[in-house]
Amino acid sequence: GQNIDQPTEMTATEGAIVQINCTYQTSGFNGLFWYQQHAGEAPTFLSYNVLDGLEEKGRFSSFLSRSKGYSYLLLKELQMKDSASYLCAVTPMNTGFQKLVFGTGTRLLVSP
Amino acid sequence: DVKVTQSSRYLVKRTGEKVFLECVQDMDHENMFWYRQDPGLGLRLIYFSYDVKMKEKGDIPEGYSVSREKKERFSLILESASTNQTSMYLCASSLPSGRGEQYFGPGTRLTVT
Numbered sequence: 077g078q079n080i081d082q083p084t085e086m087t088a089t090e091g092a093i094v095q096i097n098c099t100y101q102t103s104g105f106n107g108l109f110w111y112q113q114h115a116g117e118a119p120t121f122l123s124y125n126v127l128d129g130l131e132e133k134g135r136f137s138s139f140l141s142r143s144k145g146y147s148y149l150l151l152k153e154l155q156m157k158d159s160a161s162y163l164c165a166v167t168p169m170n171t172g173f174q175k176l177v178f179g180t181g182t183r184l185l186v187s188p
Numbered sequence: 189d190v191k192v193t194q195s196s197r198y199l200v201k202r203t204g205e206k207v208f209l210e211c212v213q214d215m216d217h218e219n220m221f222w223y224r225q226d227p228g229l230g231l232r233l234i235y236f237s238y239d240v241k242m243k244e245k246g247d248i249p250e251g252y253s254v255s256r257e258k259k260e261r262f263s264l265i266l267e268s269a270s271t272n273q274t275s276m277y278l279c280a281s282s283l284p285s286g287r288g289e290q291y292f293g294p295g296t297r298l299t300v301t
Contacts, residue, residue, distance in 0.1 A: 084228075107287055118192075118278065118292035119231075126287070163231065167288050174219060174288030175246075180230035 080179035082164055087185045092154050096182045098147045098164030105166040109176065110138050110149045113161045122149070122162075151184075159186045191215070192293035194279055200299045207266040209296050211279030219282045220262035221290065222246075222254060224275040231278065237262055238284065269300045 079101045088094040098108075107126040111119040125131055125140035125147065137150040149162055164179040195210035213220065221236040223246075233246030235254040243254050251273060255263045262281075266273055276297050280290040 118294050121289050124287050124289065174282060174284065175233060175236065176290055178231040180228060
């Protein structure tokens with residue numbers, strides 16, 4: 077099975093850097109996703125990691141270490157619009173239909 | 189851009205009513221999914237479908253059924269709504285190949301009174 081853990085809530089200041097961690101215990105997975113979800117809206121895709129290492133995309137970066145069962149999402153130069161929930165999800169191996177298993181999400185509050 | 193639409197943003201139903209939630213995607217995706225999202229529990233998979241007329245139970249299928257008569261449309265049915273089914277319901281779709289990225293609809297906030 078899969079067990080995915082994320083902090084429930086984090087706060088940060090505009091312009092700062094924040095790191096949102098995701099740890100997982102899983103029997104195996106294909107890849108790890110990060111989604112962003114603003115309050116009352118649909119989750120939207122942010123990043124995907126299949127290999128160990130850092131994937132950078134503008135202000136957002138995502139890191140994966142399979143051996144440590146660990147991922148993080150790094151947000152730089154925080155803006156007020158980054159206030160949202162951030163969802164970590166894995167695609168379990170051998171599901172055939174590419175199911176996603178989600179963590180409970182981390183709510184990020186960015187203050188001025 | 190992929191577009192996933194859901195029939196209602198907000199819905200209020202009474203206990204015991206039969207409820208239909210509709211989801212339509214316009215990108216010819218084979219896979220479609222229904223989740224519910226509750227505070228502290230995250231997104232939980234109810235049912236998914238990988239082809240027309242094909243369906244598989246997710247993690248919490250009890251009290252729900254689904255229908256997929258056309259590729260673009262996936263319906264979630266609450267046969268007899270109960271108060272513990274008050275939740276946000278999210279539909280998603282994806283291709284069967286590649287990394288499996290899912291595209292989500294805006295959600296339906298269902299309240300059962």
